Amino acid sequence: MRHAISVLRRGAWTPPAAGPTVTLGHDDRQRRRARLRGDDGEPLLLDLEAPSRLEDGDGLALADGGTVRVRAAAEPVVDIRCSSPAHAARIAWHIGNRHAPLQVLADGGLRIQEDHVLAAMAEGLGATTERRRAPFSPEPGAYAHTAPPAQAGHD
Secondary structure, three states, rough: OOHHHEEEEOOOOOOOOOOOOEOOOHHHEEEEEEEEEEEOOOOEEEEEEEEEEEEOOOOEEEEOOOOOEEEEEEEEEEEEEEOOOOHHHHHHHHHOOOOOOOOOOOOOOOOEEEHHHHHHHHHOOOOOOEEEEEEEOOOOOOOOOOOOOOOOOOO
């Protein structure tokens, strides 16, 4: 079994042209220790010293010297479009007030995990919503001890 012992942050390592990958949803990218299965079907033990927030493009360094590239899985999300930056800030505040994770997209839009109640709230506040499948990488929070993503809002 492959044994992942540390994280190589996106941009700080060069993934091989062809190599093993593991595709994980948002909740599965917030781990310290877990039994996973790579995209090739091979088992992978994630065994980090501390919990880590894995991002699309990160690498997992293996005990034997190899690497596995992390890919963010497409999952059910709702993209929220607002009429102005102030409108987006207002809706982001309401979502945050409900302690729901939120991703700020590169174009200023907002993304949440699929939640019909929050989507209806955003629509009620004048936003438009689009349900789709896309990677979800919410803001880590002000007290997170991991580096922020190198590029927010990737699809």
